[in-house]
Amino acid sequence: MMLSVTPQHFLILSFLLVGIGFLGLLIRRNVLLMLMSLELMLNGINVALLTFSRVGGNLDGGIFVFFIMTVAAAEVAVGLALLVALYKKRNSVLSDDMGLLKN
Amino acid sequence: MVFSRHPVSAAMFMIVSLVGVAALFVLLESFFLAILQVLVYAGAVMVLFLFIIMLLDVGPEAGKRKLSHFKTGIFGILATFLLVGILLILGNSYDSLALDQSIWPELSESKDGGASQGLPFSTKVSSFGYGLMTKYMLPIQVSGFMLLAAMVGVIILSKKTPSREDVK
Amino acid sequence: MISIALSMLFLPLLSAAVTLLFLRKNGNLASLLSVSTAGGILVLALVLIFSDNPVPLAWDTTWFAMGGWELRFGFLIDAPAKLLLFIVAFVGFLIHIFSLGYMADDPARPRYFGGLSIFMFSMLGITLADNLVMIFVFWELVGFSSYLLIAHYFKTDEATKASRKAFIVNRVGDFGFLIGIVLTYWTYGTLNLSELADLADFSPNLATTGLCLALACGFVVKSAQFPLHVWLPDAMAGPTPVSALIHAATMVAAGVYLLLRIDFLFTEEALGLIAFLGAAMGLYAGFCALVQRDVKKILAYSTLSQLGYMAAAFGLGAPGVALFHLTTHAFFKALMFLGSGSVIHACHHEQDIFNYGGLRKRMPITALTFLIGVLAISGVNFLSGYFSKDAILLWAYNFNMPIFVILYAGAILTSIYMFRLYFITFEGKARSKYAEDAKENSFLMTGPLLVLAVFSVFGGYQSLYPDQLGAYLGPDLSAVSLLPHHMWMIVLGTSAWIIGLLVAKTLFSKVLQDDPLARRFPAFYELCRSKLFFDEIYQIYLSKIQDPLARFIEVMELLFISGLMVRGAAGVAALFSMLAKLCYVGKIHAYAFWFILGTLGFLFYAAGLVGN
Numbered sequence: 001m002m003l004s005v006t007p008q009h010f011l012i013l014s015f016l017l018v019g020i021g022f023l024g025l026l027i028r029r030n031v032l033l034m035l036m037s038l039e040l041m042l043n044g045i046n047v048a049l050l051t052f053s054r055v056g057g058n059l060d061g062g063i064f065v066f067f068i069m070t071v072a073a074a075e076v077a078v079g080l081a082l083l084v085a086l087y088k089k090r091n092s093v094l095s096d097d098m099g100l101l102k103n
Numbered sequence: 104m105v106f107s108r109h110p111v112s113a114a115m116f117m118i119v120s121l122v123g124v125a126a127l128f129v130l131l132e133s134f135f136l137a138i139l140q141v142l143v144y145a146g147a148v149m150v151l152f153l154f155i156i157m158l159l160d161v162g163p164e165a166g167k168r169k170l171s172h173f174k175t176g177i178f179g180i181l182a183t184f185l186l187v188g189i190l191l192i193l194g195n196s197y198d199s200l201a202l203d204q205s206i207w208p209e210l211s212e213s214k215d216g217g218a219s220q221g222l223p224f225s226t227k228v229s230s231f232g233y234g235l236m237t238k239y240m241l242p243i244q245v246s247g248f249m250l251l252a253a254m255v256g257v258i259i260l261s262k263k264t265p266s267r268e269d270v271k
Numbered sequence: 272m273i274s275i276a277l278s279m280l281f282l283p284l285l286s287a288a289v290t291l292l293f294l295r296k297n298g299n300l301a302s303l304l305s306v307s308t309a310g311g312i313l314v315l316a317l318v319l320i321f322s323d324n325p326v327p328l329a330w331d332t333t334w335f336a337m338g339g340w341e342l343r344f345g346f347l348i349d350a351p352a353k354l355l356l357f358i359v360a361f362v363g364f365l366i367h368i369f370s371l372g373y374m375a376d377d378p379a380r381p382r383y384f385g386g387l388s389i390f391m392f393s394m395l396g397i398t399l400a401d402n403l404v405m406i407f408v409f410w411e412l413v414g415f416s417s418y419l420l421i422a423h424y425f426k427t428d429e430a431t432k433a434s435r436k437a438f439i440v441n442r443v444g445d446f447g448f449l450i451g452i453v454l455t456y457w458t459y460g461t462l463n464l465s466e467l468a469d470l471a472d473f474s475p476n477l478a479t480t481g482l483c484l485a486l487a488c489g490f491v492v493k494s495a496q497f498p499l500h501v502w503l504p505d506a507m508a509g510p511t512p513v514s515a516l517i518h519a520a521t522m523v524a525a526g527v528y529l530l531l532r533i534d535f536l537f538t539e540e541a542l543g544l545i546a547f548l549g550a551a552m553g554l555y556a557g558f559c560a561l562v563q564r565d566v567k568k569i570l571a572y573s574t575l576s577q578l579g580y581m582a583a584a585f586g587l588g589a590p591g592v593a594l595f596h597l598t599t600h601a602f603f604k605a606l607m608f609l610g611s612g613s614v615i616h617a618c619h620h621e622q623d624i625f626n627y628g629g630l631r632k633r634m635p636i637t638a639l640t641f642l643i644g645v646l647a648i649s650g651v652n653f654l655s656g657y658f659s660k661d662a663i664l665l666w667a668y669n670f671n672m673p674i675f676v677i678l679y680a681g682a683i684l685t686s687i688y689m690f691r692l693y694f695i696t697f698e699g700k701a702r703s704k705y706a707e708d709a710k711e712n713s714f715l716m717t718g719p720l721l722v723l724a725v726f727s728v729f730g731g732y733q734s735l736y737p738d739q740l741g742a743y744l745g746p747d748l749s750a751v752s753l754l755p756h757h758m759w760m761i762v763l764g765t766s767a768w769i770i771g772l773l774v775a776k777t778l779f780s781k782v783l784q785d786d787p788l789a790r791r792f793p794a795f796y797e798l799c800r801s802k803l804f805f806d807e808i809y810q811i812y813l814s815k816i817q818d819p820l821a822r823f824i825e826v827m828e829l830l831f832i833s834g835l836m837v838r839g840a841a842g843v844a845a846l847f848s849m850l851a852k853l854c855y856v857g858k859i860h861a862y863a864f865w866f867i868l869g870t871l872g873f874l875f876y877a878a879g880l881v882g883n
Contacts, residue, residue: 007207010127017124025863032110032156034859036117039148043124046140054131057208059222063234065136069143070246074253076148080155081260087159095859 010051017044029094031086035079042072108163110156114149121145135228272322273330276346279315280395283308287388290381298380302371305384309360309367312391316360320353320739327352329465331401347401347464350743351531351594355398355524357740358601362520363391365719369609370512372715373616383423383510390416390517397525403452403462406529410448410489413522414441420517421509433505440502444492451485455536458482464532471535483537487530487545494526494578497552501805503575504559507567511612514567519574519608520601527581527597531590546586550667550677552579557684561691562800565622566611569692573648574604576681583678584663587670591747596659598744599730603647603656606723610641613716614696617709626703627696633709636717638697640724645693647727649686649768652761658731661764662751669754679767686771694779 017040024037046065053061087093107113121144128137208224222234235243286308294301331345348356367387374380393416396409414437422434456462458479459470490496495503506518517523530537530545537545553576560572577600584593615622617634631638647656660682667675701707711717733741733748778791854865 005130010131013127017120022863022867026860029860030110030161032152032159032161033113036113036152039144040117040120043121043144047124047127050128050131050133050136054133054207054224057224059224059230059234060238062133062136062224063222063231063239066139066231066235067239067242067246069139070250073143073148074250076151077257078253078260080151081257084155084159085260093159093161 007051007055011048014044014048014051017041017047019044029096031083031093031095034095035076035083039072039076042068110161110163111153114152114156117152118145118149121149132226134226135231272319272328273346275315275319275322276330276348276399279312279319280392280399282311282315283388283391283395287385287392290385290388295381298378301381301384302374305388306364306367306371308388309364309391312395313360313364316356319348320357321737327465329401331463334405342404343402343463344405345401345463346399348399350739350741351528352398354594354598354740354743355528356395358524358598359391359394359398359521362601362605362723363394363516365722366512366516366520366605366609369515369612369716369719370510372713373512373612374510377510379423383420383513386416386419386423387513387516390420390522394521394525397528401464403455403464403533406532407445407448407452407489410493410525410529411445413517413525414438414445414493417441417506417517417522420513421506423510423513424508427508429505430508433502433508437502437506440499441492444488444499447485447488448492451482451488454482454485467533468535480538480540483533483541484544486533486536487541490526490530490545490582491548492526493529494523494582495575496526496578496582497548497555498805500552500556500575501809504568504571507565507571511567511608511615514571515605515608515612518571520605523574523578524581524597524601527578527585527593530582530585531594534585534590542586542588544586546583546671546674549579549582549584549586550674550681552576553583553681554579554677554684557681557688558798560688561684562796564625566614566624566627566692566696567608567622569624569688570604570608570611573607573685573689576685577604577648579681580660580663580678583674584666587666587674589663589666589747589751591744592659592662592666592751595733595744595748596663599647599655599659599727602723602730603644603727606640606720606727607644607648609716609720609723610637610644613637613712613720614641614709616712616716618703618705621703621705624692624695627701627706628699628703629697629701630706630709631697633706634697634711636711637720640717640720641697642693643724643727645689646768649689649771650682650764651768652765653731655727655729655731657764658733661760662748664764665754665756665760666751668756668760679763682764682767683770686768687774690772690775691779694775698780 021037021039021041021044024040025034028034028037046068049061049065049068053059053065083093107116122141125137125140125145128134128140222230222238286304290301290304294304327347327349329345329347331343334342334344336342367384370383370387374383377383390413393409393412397406397413400406400409418434418438418441421437422430424430425434452462455467459467461467461470492499503518503523507514509518556572556575556579560569560576563569563572577596581593581596581600584590584596614627614630614634614637617630617637618627621627643654647654650657650660664675664678664682667678701709729735733744736744856862
């Protein structure tokens, strides 16, 4: 039996990427790694968007991917700057050391 | 990636998965986005990550002890076998990695980049440009402005703020 | 012309704003600014009065509109408005100059002169306004500036209490005035004075007694007539020039002026009531003035009594005569108040007349001008008060004998207490150290006195008035001149002031530290001192009726509004906040988890897996 690549494969992969990213967000306590996990989730969404775009024969999804990349790049820049500023104050990049509001 | 405690190795795995996503983009015949993915993510973003990791000198998270070299070697060999096996199976099952025309719609390549028919999917970069400059004019302005704001914000954040010791 | 009127109106407002915002520290600059503003007002007012423009000069524009209803802002400058404009601008200017001397060593001059400017602004507004709402707005503004200026010496208990009393009593009357305005709008559908006049002419039966009595409430409180007169004597706690300007010459006269503006609305019954109340006030205030020891309170009661004369003249159907008396009264009462201010200033703020004495030799100009004022108010022949007061008396003699009797008794009393004041203050020997050391004041203070004295002497000759000012007085005064019993009235009037002079001479020309009246007629003295117990009656009303009611309402408020609604709502919010606090765990992972869970829930909902 010959298999072929269907849109479902892409969607499952995208779901897996988002799931893995989310899992990383939950289990990692290093804010750097949490940011990376966010990037991974965004990538999963990009895959899904592009798949839909390709299936629908419409470029709108592709353009959305383009925008998401822009936003993600800006987000990483700002997030890392914040992290550096925080590191200067706290001397740590662990999320456990950053809670000030409770306890 | 998410199971590695050391940030540097996590970043390396991340680059691998990003490049993999770029490859998927190629498979979806969206070459421009694939190039962007490699340039922006694997190039810029991950370099930034690594740079920060090195700047802050972040070590591995505290937790369970590391696996010994021996066990790592065994797992590596097992993983290699697994990978080869998967590739073999896939290579036998799928007739090609190209998209099956019966499931995936055919691409219409009109000369004006699809200006006359809305925004059809296209491999051309010019179609992207056309879409961005017509239908998505406002969003692109907004995102440009957002980039400017992010830049200004980062500059302000990274300015040397007087710490408590300096104030004293 | 309109631009002149507008700039005249807003000039003092600008001056007050500049003074109160920027010159709080600079007394000299503030007083100069305020005085030059008053001078500017006088010049503009004269230009406005004597330029040949149509009479009445009416102009209006939309102030603001709400739906189909709009509020107009406009001027109606007719003959009485011009006369009052002249009085306000002229007397105001003189009093500003006087204040320069009187307030010279007061640390809070900017506040004082700022208040004066606000007063000038609002008083001009009342004078020029062409509709009742505008009058009401400026009406409240004069009340406010009066409050501000009475409380000028706010460090003394007396001044703060007096200012509060004036404010609250004014609210009571203004409430009636407001009801009257609403009723007027309801009845006639307009508040513009000229339109009202036309409507009232076409259908006189529209005017009802209740409506005009409600409007007259404004007059009653502002002119301090019975039963809301209690604030005016206390208001003397303010600086003396303020008493002269606001509480003698202009603001209290605004009540009479309001009556003139809306005289077409009044019915016979209402007019009769006003005449009777006015006459009674003339007599009652005379008795009160007879036994006062404070120089300013004597003058305050005298003001009440003269305002009663104006009200009586108006009530008897002679508004022109009322305005005439208002004019002359403004001159001689301002003169006497400023004279008393001069005395008070020279005696280091001693106000008890039994501590004066023998001031004629030490302060000749003040004494002379004050004497002119006394003679004028007593109605000595051929001075200003003679013409205006005897016109009222003659009118009453011909149309309403009981009121004439009351007014005539009031006239005798007036001359008694006025000569009493003069004798005790200026004749005899000095009875205190301050009076011995008193010196004549500078020209800043005597100058206005001299000018006002000239006006007090000649202000009664109607033929001296230029046409622009005297137009409104003409018809009524010629009607007076045609009335019978002229000679009889001259005899009566002359005998009134001579009786007063003789009584005062026998009783008061040689006094010691205490009041001879108290020695000879103790019962009468005590009765007059008590001012017929008005303050006590109001006090009882407040403590027995109003306070328990207020306390009852307070309990209700505590129970229902504060307890049930406010605290109850806060309790509900607190409950929710406690619930919300449970979700707050302080771990970023927990938030991320809940966030994804929410997103998934939303996804399932959108996919139709849960809900709908």
